[in-house]
Amino acid sequence: MEKSSVQHKTGFWEVVKSLLSGLRLTWRHFRNADKRRAPVPVMDENYFNQPEGLVTLTYPYEAIPVPENGRYRLHNEIDDCIVCDLCAKICPVNCITIESVKATEEIGMTSDGTKKRLYAPVFDIDMAKCCYCGLCTTVCPTDCLTMTPVYDFAEVDIKNMIYHFTDLTPEQAEEKKQLLAKQQEEMAAAKAAALAARKQQG
Amino acid sequence: MLAFLLTLMLLLGIVIVLAYAERKVAAFMQDRMGPTEAGPYGSLQSVLDVLKLLQKEDIVPAAADKKLFKLAPILIFAAVFAGFAVIPFTPDLIPAGIGIGVFYLLAIISLDVVGLLMAGWGSNNKYAMLGAMRSVAQIVSYEIPAGLAILSVVMICQSLDFQEISYQQGILLNRFSGLEFETNWLFGIEALGINTTNIGGITTWNIFRAPILLVAFVIYFIASLAESNRAPFDIPEAESELVAGFHVEYSGFRFAVLFLAEYSMMVLVSLVAVILFLGSWNTPLPNLTALKFANWTTGTVGELSGILWGGFWLLSKTFVLLFLQLQIRWTYPRLRVDQLMHLCWKVLTPVALGIVLLAGIWRLLMV
Ligand code: SF4
Numbered sequence A: 001m002e003k004s005s006v007q008h009k010t011g012f013w014e015v016v017k018s019l020l021s022g023l024r025l026t027w028r029h030f031r032n033a034d035k036r037r038a039p040v041p042v043m044d045e046n047y048f049n050q051p052e053g054l055v056t057l058t059y060p061y062e063a064i065p066v067p068e069n070g071r072y073r074l075h076n077e078i079d080d081c082i083v084c085d086l087c088a089k090i091c092p093v094n095c096i097t098i099e100s101v102k103a104t105e106e107i108g109m110t111s112d113g114t115k116k117r118l119y120a121p122v123f124d125i126d127m128a129k130c131c132y133c134g135l136c137t138t139v140c141p142t143d144c145l146t147m148t149p150v151y152d153f154a155e156v157d158i159k160n161m162i163y164h165f166t167d168l169t170p171e172q173a174e175e176k177k178q179l180l181a182k183q184q185e186e187m188a189a190a191k192a193a194a195l196a197a198r199k200q201q202g
Numbered sequence B: 001m002l003a004f005l006l007t008l009m010l011l012l013g014i015v016i017v018l019a020y021a022e023r024k025v026a027a028f029m030q031d032r033m034g035p036t037e038a039g040p041y042g043s044l045q046s047v048l049d050v051l052k053l054l055q056k057e058d059i060v061p062a063a064a065d066k067k068l069f070k071l072a073p074i075l076i077f078a079a080v081f082a083g084f085a086v087i088p089f090t091p092d093l094i095p096a097g098i099g100i101g102v103f104y105l106l107a108i109i110s111l112d113v114v115g116l117l118m119a120g121w122g123s124n125n126k127y128a129m130l131g132a133m134r135s136v137a138q139i140v141s142y143e144i145p146a147g148l149a150i151l152s153v154v155m156i157c158q159s160l161d162f163q164e165i166s167y168q169q170g171i172l173l174n175r176f177s178g179l180e181f182e183t184n185w186l187f188g189i190e191a192l193g194i195n196t197t198n199i200g201g202i203t204t205w206n207i208f209r210a211p212i213l214l215v216a217f218v219i220y221f222i223a224s225l226a227e228s229n230r231a232p233f234d235i236p237e238a239e240s241e242l243v244a245g246f247h248v249e250y251s252g253f254r255f256a257v258l259f260l261a262e263y264s265m266m267v268l269v270s271l272v273a274v275i276l277f278l279g280s281w282n283t284p285l286p287n288l289t290a291l292k293f294a295n296w297t298t299g300t301v302g303e304l305s306g307i308l309w310g311g312f313w314l315l316s317k318t319f320v321l322l323f324l325q326l327q328i329r330w331t332y333p334r335l336r337v338d339q340l341m342h343l344c345w346k347v348l349t350p351v352a353l354g355i356v357l358l359a360g361i362w363r364l365l366m367v
């Protein structure tokens, strides 16, 4: 560093000069107060290029758009979910709760052509526990679990932070369970009958 | 009584505008937005602040000296408000036109100090006490350069009457009884031979009648910042170290009164600066041969136009000074106590003494 730049300046005129330059600085900012920083996203090339104007963002009225690959609130498109439980297994904080019920017949296809064979009477994600690591979205085989650009979802009651994604009502879930139990009974009966028949033969 | 109420209303209005301006100006200088929610552009913010303060509980600390504590805000405000009694608002509107207005003003606003000490001592709080002691030390010290700067004006004008000083600084000079045969010369020097009595405008302001008063004005302005506890001389309040100084224990209505007193003090010192140095209620536009700017923007004394023009010029000049006070607050950091005293006793006071001497000599040149 050059010597002169660290030299302590003294003397009446130096003081007056530095006082005036201070006033000039605040005056410049005051004059530029009619300009506003544009709420451009970080991807914009002008993001770091707005040296003038007010920087405040009146948040609820305007917000900086978030990047597409940002990690915010999760969303599960339950129609595409094959209830494979991979997301619940990989979640480091165990905030995904899945209960599955086997379907008695094929339910249908997901949009990418995978067959669905399981119902999910419970598919809960506790957003209050979630650390937004995004692991669940990477393992999801059908890409139905995704992150949305929504980040403003605070709740007064923490129970509301648990998001329910299931598309079955409790009654429907009960019905499916009974169907499954009945089918299994029938299969067991058929099996027993077949066994008995074989014994008789043998 | 009418004058009392009118002045109080005017003062409240100015203080509300000033409190709003303070927040907006501060915000703009720091690239923020300031209040935006209450009313258009947040303009109702300070009104709402006052309403909020009035609803709050009036807390008196258990260990406080209750009588002093309760009386102090009233005394502080009364002292400052009494100062407004001698301020001439227009050529013929002055709450109390007494001949020794300048002297009265200096005396009455010194009473402020007593109130501050009462507030600090009565709170029984170490921060309040420290703040009060600092502010008393500061105000008492800075009254000396301020008083000397005012004295130099008094010597140039040969009057202690604010209204007479005001008349001297404009085209209405000869309208004041006792000054009928006076003339204003450029820079106050008769030998130059340029008569500015009918030119008026900025050429007859005190800082032009006697340019030496420009220095006195700067001294007075610095000292007035210190007297109204404004940054960079706000060590009595020093929110970052003393929390808030002498008014740390106050709440509700009493706090509102202290707040009002502080802003009134700012307004008062700016008004005095305008009256003594910047031509009072006189227009800044001079008469230039055929273009009678000064006559056009002065109105007729005694009629509505005179009152409106006078009030307009006085208040607009005051607001310019107030803006400067705000800008200074948001530009400069706070001084240390020893730097403050150094500036007062070793710089401003000797210079002010020199100015008084020079002002005396200048006066001899003027007659
Ligand atoms: S983002 Fe991470 S923490 Fe949140 S649910 Fe998915 S795996 Fe669990």
Ligand code: SF4
Residues within 6 Å of the ligand: A076, A080, A081, A082, A083, A084, A085, A086, A087, A088, A098, A136, A139, A140, A141, A142, A143, A144, A145
């Ligand atoms: S990983 Fe995807 S498909 Fe599997 S259970 Fe989770 S959300 Fe459903």
